[in-house]
Every structure is written in structure tokens, then in C-alpha cells.
Amino acid sequence: MTSSIEFVEKLRKSGLRPTKQRIEICKVLFNSEKTFHFTINDLVKMIEDKNNKKISLATVYNTIHAFEKKGYLKEIAINSSQTYFDTNTSDHHHFFDEKEKELIDLENKDVDPIKIKKNISGKKIRSVEVLVRIDTDNQ
Amino acid sequence: MTSSIEFVEKLRKSGLRPTKQRIEICKVLFNSEKTFHFTINDLVKMIEDKNNKKISLATVYNTIHAFEKKGYLKEIAINSSQTYFDTNTSDHHHFFDEKEKELIDLENKDVDPIKIKKNISGKKIRSVEVLVRIDTDNQ
DNA sequence: CTATAGTTTAGAATGATTATAAGCTATTTT
DNA sequence: AAAATAGCTTATAATCATTCTAAACTATAG
Structure with a gap:
């Protein structure tokens, strides 16, 4: 279990401002025992179910791509209509x-x-x- | 070099009617020495450049999917914005x-x-x- | 506290793919 | 060989994931 403060650190160290949205995304992605696979839609649902609050799709896309660039996520190649990501890097x-x-x-x-x-x-x-x-x- | 007549045969045997469009697609895909990779857009261009005549995008999609189902083409998994196909099955x-x-x-x-x-x-x-x-x- | 550079957001735009349904054509039936 | 029909092609519209836009917001450096 990683605390919000640690995510704030991690984001800052990566040159990403620790915004509410990014911290929420970190919590959903990096707080579970096991790594897992998800699509953007999965993630939006997880966040909205957890917080009962909307998050903009664009923010999720931006953040996921930023995390991928930093090496915190991997994109997986499947010819499916949706892109998959993996928290196991x-x-x-x-x-x-x-x-x-x-x-x-x-x-x-x-x-x-x-x-x-x-x-x-x-x-x-x-x-x-x-x-x-x-x-x-x-x- | 395979002749149109052989493509007609091949199509009939597969339960596909040998239409002008399908025969043209066969010629472009299955007449070259080497196998190759293509996207739907590549293929549309090849056909239109060869014949100076439009072919409907929908026809190309339908035909390529029919060919794939018959095992004459393979789809290749890449997380790219376009789907790739391979004439090497x-x-x-x-x-x-x-x-x-x-x-x-x-x-x-x-x-x-x-x-x-x-x-x-x-x-x-x-x-x-x-x-x-x-x-x-x-x- | 102020300035500013970075973020979030809703909604529009993009682009590949699929659906639609009207007209055409290969094949089958007569 | 004409008529019937089942399959095919077509232009266009619809869909859906993703990206873009530009206005409003916010973290942080000075």
C-alpha cells in the first residue's frame, strides 16, 4: 500500500505535477498487490466508481500516455479495437x-x-x- | 504468374463469387513473386493506380475480411492506427x-x-x- | 502574492472501420 | 434464354477509440 504522499513524490520526481486526477489514477493503478491489464475505458470506470465523480476522458488519456512515456506502464500490442495497458512493466x-x-x-x-x-x-x-x-x- | 481464370476458380471453390473487384484484388495480392504486407489504404491505392478506376472502400474491407476468413491472408497484431495484413500465411x-x-x-x-x-x-x-x-x- | 507554465475539461475533430440499403450481377431455376 | 434469387458493390452515414482545441483552473517559482 503506497500512500498519496509517495505518489506525489513520484510524480514530482518525474516532472509531472501532482494533481488530484493524477494521484487518483496512481491509486487505482499502483496500489494493488498484483499488476493488471486495463483499457482506458476500464480505468475511467474504476476511477468513477471509486470516487463517484467524473474524470475527463482527455485527462485519462493524457495521464496514461505520460505514465507510459515515464516507463510506469506498458502498452500491449493487440489488434483489438481498444488499446491495452499493463501495470507490469x-x-x-x-x-x-x-x-x-x-x-x-x-x-x-x-x-x-x-x-x-x-x-x-x-x-x-x-x-x-x-x-x-x-x-x-x-x- | 497466376491467370485471372485461376483466380476465378479459386474464388468459386471458396464459395465466393468471382466478381471483377475480387479478381482485381487477387491480382494485386497474389500475383507477385514475393509475399508482402499492406494496409487497406495501401491496397486501395494499388488497385486504383493500376486500373485508374475507383473501387469502394467497403468492397475492399469486405473482400479482405472474406479472404482472411478463408485463410488467404493473415492479419498482424500491431498497436498502430491501421491494421496490417500479410499475404504470407x-x-x-x-x-x-x-x-x-x-x-x-x-x-x-x-x-x-x-x-x-x-x-x-x-x-x-x-x-x-x-x-x-x-x-x-x-x- | 503574482506570474506563468502546466493541467484539466467539455466538446469538437479525426480517422479507421462497420453498417445500411439501394441498385447491380453471377448463378440457379424454370 | 428469361426470370428469380442470392450474393455483391457502392456511396454514404454511423460508430467508436483516440486526439485536438482553447478556455478555465491550479501548482509552483519568484
Whole structure:
């Protein structure tokens, strides 16, 4: 459990002003035991349910993008109509449940390190992401 | 080089009526030596430049989705504002050049087979995709 | 306390994709 | 080979996530 004061610190250290909205978003994202995955809509709902108070969509988008830039969140590549984010910023991979439209972490022990043997000159690898699509096991 | 007649066959066999538009799309997609990646916009441009004639966006979307369903195309997961498709339907992975917004095939020899050691009960693996993001190698 | 640079906000704008429904066309039926 | 029909194409409208705008607000430096 992190206190608001610590979030204020964290924001200031990152060069972000500690506003009410940002602190609320921090509380929702970074106060839970486990990391989790969410969409912007999920997050807006979580915040509004918690506080019984509206927060502007634009603020949520701005803040999430700021947090992503600072490395506090990761965006996950799925060709879905909504973008997913992960509060687990360590290097890891994912299952995507096509039925539940839900992400599930793959721990590093579950996937051997991926070695890319091809090199493209003048280009640097920024990330290596594995997405395992799963679905109901019918017939 | 595949002739129009063969595309007509292929479409009929798939339960798709061989219309002028579909045959044109087949020619653009399946007549080149090498497989390639494209967005819907790319494809519309290719077709219109080739024929000097408009094709409805809706037709292109419908056809591409029909082809994907039949397994003639693969959709590639990238969190980009546009969806990418691949005429290479074999199992393989990709680089995504963040600067050029361009996909590059990774051949199977360039990535060892990926073994997923975690199992989710009641769920079946549909696909395992690796996306390697690359970018200009500055500093 | 004041100035200012950074934030929040509602609402408008954007852009990819999907829906609509009217007219066209390939195929089937007669 | 004409008529029926089922499938297809089309322009346009609708949708929906995301980004933009610019006015009002607020944290903080001086």
C-alpha cells in the first residue's frame, strides 16, 4: 500500500505535477498487490466508481500516455479495437483470450528467452513481444 | 504468374463469387513473386493506380475480411492506427519498423520455435506471434 | 502574492472501420 | 434464354477509440 504522499513524490520526481486526477489514477493503478491489464475505458470506470465523480476522458488519456512515456506502464500490442495497458512493466509476454478479450501474463519461466538471429542494419531492437492467442477449446 | 481464370476458380471453390473487384484484388495480392504486407489504404491505392478506376472502400474491407476468413491472408497484431495484413500465411514472425511503419518478415531460421510451458484449462492456443519492434539506431 | 507554465475539461475533430440499403450481377431455376 | 434469387458493390452515414482545441483552473517559482 503506497500512500498519496509517495505518489506525489513520484510524480514530482518525474516532472509531472501532482494533481488530484493524477494521484487518483496512481491509486487505482499502483496500489494493488498484483499488476493488471486495463483499457482506458476500464480505468475511467474504476476511477468513477471509486470516487463517484467524473474524470475527463482527455485527462485519462493524457495521464496514461505520460505514465507510459515515464516507463510506469506498458502498452500491449493487440489488434483489438481498444488499446491495452499493463501495470507490469517488466519484460514478459502475454496470452490474449479471444473470447474474454482479456490479457493474461506469461511469466518468464513459461517462455524461453527469444533469440532473434536476424539483424537489420541501422536498426536497433526496441522490444520483443510474444502474443499467444487462446480461445475456447471446442472440439 | 497466376491467370485471372485461376483466380476465378479459386474464388468459386471458396464459395465466393468471382466478381471483377475480387479478381482485381487477387491480382494485386497474389500475383507477385514475393509475399508482402499492406494496409487497406495501401491496397486501395494499388488497385486504383493500376486500373485508374475507383473501387469502394467497403468492397475492399469486405473482400479482405472474406479472404482472411478463408485463410488467404493473415492479419498482424500491431498497436498502430491501421491494421496490417500479410499475404504470407505461413507461420512466421515480424519486425515492425517504428520509423517507417513497415513490417518485415522474420524467417523461421531467425527465431527458434517458441515453446509455451503454461497451459490454461479449457483454452486452446490459436497462434503464437512474435513482434520485434525496431527503430533507428541513434546513439 | 503574482506570474506563468502546466493541467484539466467539455466538446469538437479525426480517422479507421462497420453498417445500411439501394441498385447491380453471377448463378440457379424454370 | 428469361426470370428469380442470392450474393455483391457502392456511396454514404454511423460508430467508436483516440486526439485536438482553447478556455478555465491550479501548482509552483519568484
